[in-house]
Amino acid sequence: MSTLDVTPRPALDGDADVDVAIVGAGFTGLWTAYYLAVHEPTLRIAVLEAHYAGFGASGRNGGWCSALFPQSHTALTRRFGAAAASAMHRAMVSTVDEVGRVAAAEDIACDYAKGGTVVLARTPVQLARARAAAETSPGVTLLSAAEASTRCGATSVLGGTYTPDCAAIHPGRLVRGLATAVERRGVRIFEATRVLRIAPGAVTTTTGTLRATTVVRATEGYTADLPGQRRTLAPVYSLMIATPPLPRSFWDQAGLAARETFSDYRHLIIYGQRTADDRLAFGGRGAPYHFGSAVRPTFDLEPRVFAELRRVLAELFPALGDVPATHTWGGPLGVPRDWTASVRHDRSRGLASAGGYVGDGVGTSNLAGRTLADLILSRDTDLVRLPWVGHRSPRWEPEPLRWLGVNAGLRAMTAADAEEARTGRESRRAAIFARLTGH
Numbered sequence: 001m002s003t004l005d006v007t008p009r010p011a012l013d014g015d016a017d018v019d020v021a022i023v024g025a026g027f028t029g030l031w032t033a034y035y036l037a038v039h040e041p042t043l044r045i046a047v048l049e050a051h052y053a054g055f056g057a058s059g060r061n062g063g064w065c066s067a068l069f070p071q072s073h074t075a076l077t078r079r080f081g082a083a084a085a086s087a088m089h090r091a092m093v094s095t096v097d098e099v100g101r102v103a104a105a106e107d108i109a110c111d112y113a114k115g116g117t118v119v120l121a122r123t124p125v126q127l128a129r130a131r132a133a134a135e136t137s138p139g140v141t142l143l144s145a146a147e148a149s150t151r152c153g154a155t156s157v158l159g160g161t162y163t164p165d166c167a168a169i170h171p172g173r174l175v176r177g178l179a180t181a182v183e184r185r186g187v188r189i190f191e192a193t194r195v196l197r198i199a200p201g202a203v204t205t206t207t208g209t210l211r212a213t214t215v216v217r218a219t220e221g222y223t224a225d226l227p228g229q230r231r232t233l234a235p236v237y238s239l240m241i242a243t244p245p246l247p248r249s250f251w252d253q254a255g256l257a258a259r260e261t262f263s264d265y266r267h268l269i270i271y272g273q274r275t276a277d278d279r280l281a282f283g284g285r286g287a288p289y290h291f292g293s294a295v296r297p298t299f300d301l302e303p304r305v306f307a308e309l310r311r312v313l314a315e316l317f318p319a320l321g322d323v324p325a326t327h328t329w330g331g332p333l334g335v336p337r338d339w340t341a342s343v344r345h346d347r348s349r350g351l352a353s354a355g356g357y358v359g360d361g362v363g364t365s366n367l368a369g370r371t372l373a374d375l376i377l378s379r380d381t382d383l384v385r386l387p388w389v390g391h392r393s394p395r396w397e398p399e400p401l402r403w404l405g406v407n408a409g410l411r412a413m414t415a416a417d418a419e420e421a422r423t424g425r426e427s428r429r430a431a432i433f434a435r436l437t438g439h
């Protein structure tokens with residue numbers, strides 16, 4: 001895992017005028033800048049970033065560039081109708097290829113490998129969920145125990161599902177490469193520039209004011225810090241570990257020969273990928289939500305969660321029992337109250353935003369960037385008619401209800417997994433909680 005150079009670019013120095021000001025240099029902000037610059041090379045575009053491009057979740061995620069959307073196909077169909085849900089799915093499927101196409105075209109060496117995703121069923125209850133997923137989720141096929149084990153040689157595999165619609169990527173390389181690509185197209189990136197306030201026509205930062213016809217908010221897990229946005233997205237943490245490069249003897253057993261990303265059908269999400277340098281990068285939820293939607297660097301490091309990730313990884317692959325993690329890290333996701341990501345543009349006020357991807361933002365942010373560019377440039381495309389465009393999620397409850405609710409949800413998932421392990425029967429807790437929270 002080579003270290004990327006993240007020396008910050010210069011900060012905004014004084015006041016300036018642009019056509020589009022984008023707040024946040026993660027995937028959402030940078031993809032938006034990219035497609036705006038592609039379609040309208042003369043547009044004056046500036047990206048403002050508090051730290052450095054890729055500082056947020058975009059630079060430190062599990063690298064699943066998938067066609068997953070945070071709401072299931074069934075939930076999207078219920079909410080928006082079958083045609084809209086199918087259009088959303090098709091758009092997400094083509095997004096996986098679009099990311100690969102741009103990475104190749106812009107010479108971004110991000111280890112893109114479209115090996116699909118295998119989700120394992122390791123108990124009879126999980127196998128029932130795998131069967132249901134294969135019936136209800138487009139592009140997902142059921143695997144026998146032998147087929148699933150060949151793709152991912154973990155313990156206790158009873159079956160699973162497979163979808164070809166996912167590429168494993170190195171997120172840090174993609175986001176840093178994208179920043180360089182947008183600069184080549186004339187976009188200005190100001191790093192170490194914290195935005196204090198977003199208003200129609202102007203962005204106020206610690207070092208100057210940027211006047212702009214359109215302002216895009218692309219701040220995801222950090223949104224709550226902006227005035228008026230405290231209850232827009234809840235920052236929920238996901239944490240990861242990585243092993244050292246593993247020997248061929250391990251991979252002969254573990255598989256993932258096409259660099260399939262992998263998970264299983266437990267409730268509290270886990271996710272992994274075989275990196276291009278033959279490590280396992282493995283992550284999961286379970287870290288607490290912090291009161292008042294607080295985000296701090298110390299929250300990225302939760303020894304209890306790292307220990308649990310090590311335990312689960314050794315349970316999946318016993319050969320890793322004594323292998324220490326060489327890297328541990330984490331970061332905040334942005335979770336909307338109804339688990340539905342959205343792209344929004346208010347032309348009359350010149351304000352736009354995208355996000356709320358929960359844990360599925362690597363692919364979705366590319367679709368968001370393309371869609372925002374079309375909306376801002378008044379391009380009449382299929383993208384601007386997708387159901388998430390203009391969707392407004394309800395606001396989260398004020399504290400302490402938000403703190404109680406989000407953490408109760410995390411505990412419900414853990415308890416549901418423990419109950420299923422104990423009883424061998426499907427737990428109702430997770431389903432009840434999902435229904436109560438509307439996702």
Ligand SMILES: Cc1cc2nc3c(=O)[nH]c(=O)nc-3n(C[C@H](O)[C@H](O)[C@H](O)COP(=O)(O)OP(=O)(O)OC[C@H]3O[C@@H](n4cnc5c(N)ncnc54)[C@H](O)[C@@H]3O)c2cc1C
Nearest residue numbers: 024026027028050056057058061062063064195360361362
């Ligand atoms: C550990 C982890 C694993 C994940 N794994 C996956 C995965 O495998 N697949 C997947 O699809 N998704 C995954 N996700 C989610 C995915 O990474 C995110 O949904 C996605 O990167 C969000 O991109 P973004 O640009 O919207 O937000 P971010 O990447 O968080 O970028 C927001 C940027 O805005 C900046 N900012 C915020 N406020 C201000 C301000 N006031 N002024 C200036 N700048 C500001 C921040 O510094 C940050 O750089 C994971 C997330 C985490 C944390």
